[in-house]
Amino acid sequence: xxxxxxIDFSFDPxxxxxxxxxxxxxxxxxxxxxxxxxxxxxxxxxxxxxxxAAHALxxxxxPGATGAVLLGLPVSxxxxxxxxxxxxxxxxxxxxxxxxxxxxxxxxxxxxxLGLFFARLSSSASQQMQSILFGSILTITDDQVxxxxxxxxxLVIVLAVVYRPLLFSSLDEQVAQAKGVPIxxxxxxxxxxxxxxxxxxxxxxxxxxxxxxxVTPAATANIVASSPLKAMCTASVLCLVSIWGGLVLSAMxxxxxxxxxxxxxxxxxxxxxxxxxxxxxxx
Amino acid sequence: MAQSAPQAGEHGDHSGTGTPSAQQPAAIVxxxxxxxxxxxxxxxxxxxxxxxxxxxxxxGTNGAGKTTMMKTELGLLPLAHGSVDVLGEPAGKxxxxxxxxxxxYTSDIDSNLTAEQSVLLGLTGTRFGFHITTKAQRSRAREAxxxxxxxxxxxxxxxxxxxxxxxxxxxxxxxxxxxxLLMLDEPLANLDLASQRATVHVLARxxxxxxxxxxxxxxxxxxxxxxxxxxxxxxxxxxxxxxxNDVLDANLLTHLYGTTVQVVTTPQGDMFVTPxxxxxxxxxxxxxxxxxxxxxxxxxxxxxxxxxPAAAQPAERS
Numbered sequence: 001x002x003x004x005x006x007i008d009f010s011f012d013p014x015x016x017x018x019x020x021x022x023x024x025x026x027x028x029x030x031x032x033x034x035x036x037x038x039x040x041x042x043x044x045x046x047x048x049x050x051x052x053a054a055h056a057l058x059x060x061x062x063p064g065a066t067g068a069v070l071l072g073l074p075v076s077x078x079x080x081x082x083x084x085x086x087x088x089x090x091x092x093x094x095x096x097x098x099x100x101x102x103x104x105x106x107x108x109x110x111x112x113x114l115g116l117f118f119a120r121l122s123s124s125a126s127q128q129m130q131s132i133l134f135g136s137i138l139t140i141t142d143d144q145v146x147x148x149x150x151x152x153x154x155l156v157i158v159l160a161v162v163y164r165p166l167l168f169s170s171l172d173e174q175v176a177q178a179k180g181v182p183i184x185x186x187x188x189x190x191x192x193x194x195x196x197x198x199x200x201x202x203x204x205x206x207x208x209x210x211x212x213x214x215v216t217p218a219a220t221a222n223i224v225a226s227s228p229l230k231a232m233c234t235a236s237v238l239c240l241v242s243i244w245g246g247l248v249l250s251a252m253x254x255x256x257x258x259x260x261x262x263x264x265x266x267x268x269x270x271x272x273x274x275x276x277x278x279x280x281x282x283x
Numbered sequence: 284m285a286q287s288a289p290q291a292g293e294h295g296d297h298s299g300t301g302t303p304s305a306q307q308p309a310a311i312v313x314x315x316x317x318x319x320x321x322x323x324x325x326x327x328x329x330x331x332x333x334x335x336x337x338x339x340x341x342x343g344t345n346g347a348g349k350t351t352m353m354k355t356e357l358g359l360l361p362l363a364h365g366s367v368d369v370l371g372e373p374a375g376k377x378x379x380x381x382x383x384x385x386x387x388y389t390s391d392i393d394s395n396l397t398a399e400q401s402v403l404l405g406l407t408g409t410r411f412g413f414h415i416t417t418k419a420q421r422s423r424a425r426e427a428x429x430x431x432x433x434x435x436x437x438x439x440x441x442x443x444x445x446x447x448x449x450x451x452x453x454x455x456x457x458x459x460x461x462x463x464l465l466m467l468d469e470p471l472a473n474l475d476l477a478s479q480r481a482t483v484h485v486l487a488r489x490x491x492x493x494x495x496x497x498x499x500x501x502x503x504x505x506x507x508x509x510x511x512x513x514x515x516x517x518x519x520x521x522x523x524x525x526x527x528n529d530v531l532d533a534n535l536l537t538h539l540y541g542t543t544v545q546v547v548t549t550p551q552g553d554m555f556v557t558p559x560x561x562x563x564x565x566x567x568x569x570x571x572x573x574x575x576x577x578x579x580x581x582x583x584x585x586x587x588x589x590x591x592p593a594a595a596q597p598a599e600r601s
Binding site for chain 1: 411
């Protein structure tokens with residue numbers, strides 16, 4: 001039985017010191033990298049009606065992550081390999097496949113179960129299960145931060161090159177195909193990049209909460225901003241504010257960063273929805 | 284509009300589009316073309332040619348293969364037999380000179396693209412690499428939007444526009460690259476009467492003022508009748524092309540639609556197609572045998588024997 005007096009939700013006056021610690025330094029830089037990647041890809045995820053597929057990719061990565069721990073490999077490596085493999089299959093099946101909710105959901109559930117099975121096979125994987133599911137942004141290493149930064153550079157270059165054809169095929173695949181856009185390549189490329197974004201975003205919020213970091217800020221940005229580029233920038237800023245806000249607030253109050261990140265992201269979305277609804281009724 | 288603008292030289296290979304149509308080969312040529320999905324032949328023995336500068340409807344019952352035909356012409360679906368040439372090249376090779384507006388275009392759009400950004404993609408959407416949108420491209424997009432009458436909606440998001448306006452934005456996107464041939468799949472479906480009229484008016488101006496060849500998949504011919512020069516009708520598993528006067532035959536249309544149809548000519552000379560008012564509800568429609576149907580259309584007699592199995596299919600399904 002928990003009594004209210006047992007729950008300590010008091011302000012920590014040492015929060016500024018906590019923020020200046022080395023692991024916090026890494027967490028802030030990782031947050032920036034994740035925000036850039038999630039903001040840019042979130043727009044396309046919504047435009048391509050692939051939000052559920054993106055959500056599922058994170059779960060497909062779960063057995064990879066726990067399996068990697070079982071084999072003594074880095075979590076991100078296993079997660080990335082499984083997410084990429086899943087992404088290539090979904091991408092190869094075509095844009096319509098990402099809308100096949102029943103097949104995607106079934107694979108999602110199976111993958112989550114498999115992830116649990118792998119986790120139970122070893123005590124170390126079992127210990128890491130919670131941080132894979134819900135994130136552990138405070139434990140991000142220097143190597144991970146370098147990996148995230150390299151991924152971001154690659155992502156920005158690739159997106160700059162394929163931006164228009166990817167946008168065109170997101171708006172209408174048939175017209176883009178008739179005009180000569182290689183839509184098969186666009187599908188596979190989009191899903192492959194998505195797998196990368198998930199691989200770097202999972203350490204922050206975990207596989208279960210990733211929707212709030214990749215899709216929710218982009219959805220908020222779509223309400224606020226009036227062009228794809230502005231929407232991507234807005235989504236990145238919202239994502240960044242959520243992550244950094246999560247880090248600062250979790251240093252002040254005894255709440256896990258993932259919870260505050262997701263709360264902020266959801267709050268922004270709710271406020272944007274409410275304001276646009278109010279405007280619509282006043283107009 | 285942009286058809287005569289200087290920047291039209293982008294496609295230098297067809298700068299002679301303004302020459303009289305008598306000098307030009309047909310816009311679309313079918314030679315014994317057939318399309319199948321798996322073992323099922325959708326249609327076969329399509330042999331006809333559609334002249335340049337024409338406005339053609341593709342008509343037929345649901346499932347007759349109208350959209351399939353348009354996708355075949357765009358090279359998006361392979362032929363099982365024969366050949367289809369479009370604008371002097373095999374289907375699919377000339378797509379840069381074709382504007383295409385698919386049926387589903389106007390529905391299910393929740394992207395935050397503005398009308399102008401959407402139209403610009405018709406010009407820049409296939410380009411890889413980093414590009415800044417130029418003033419010339421913007422002005423071409425503006426011209427295209429002007430032509431279809433949505434210039435004042437340039438900064439509206441697609442999701443804020445009505446179905447009719449989205450339809451016209453889609454047409455502007457197809458027009459912005461100065462196509463010689465415009466293909467529209469069910470452009471009037473789900474539009475109210477005023478929007479249907481506005482769309483037909485845009486098509487008429489494209490044909491009259493710019494000499495654009497237009498092809499439209501249509502369910503209801505009436506709205507299009509004033510501008511149609513001919514029709515491809517999909518009957519008993521074969522596509523045929525006929526000039527408008529031949530198509531507007533009550534007997535043919537009755538079999539085409541699988542329901543009794545009358546062609547009415549008003550004292551003013553306007554014609555329209557109408558279902559018979561006194562149609563018994565319980566009668567089985569489209570009861571013709573392949574032999575009876577032969578009198579409604581004319582195709583080469585050399586392949587009549589091959590026809591028989593394919594011809595039987597639509598009758599079986601109805």
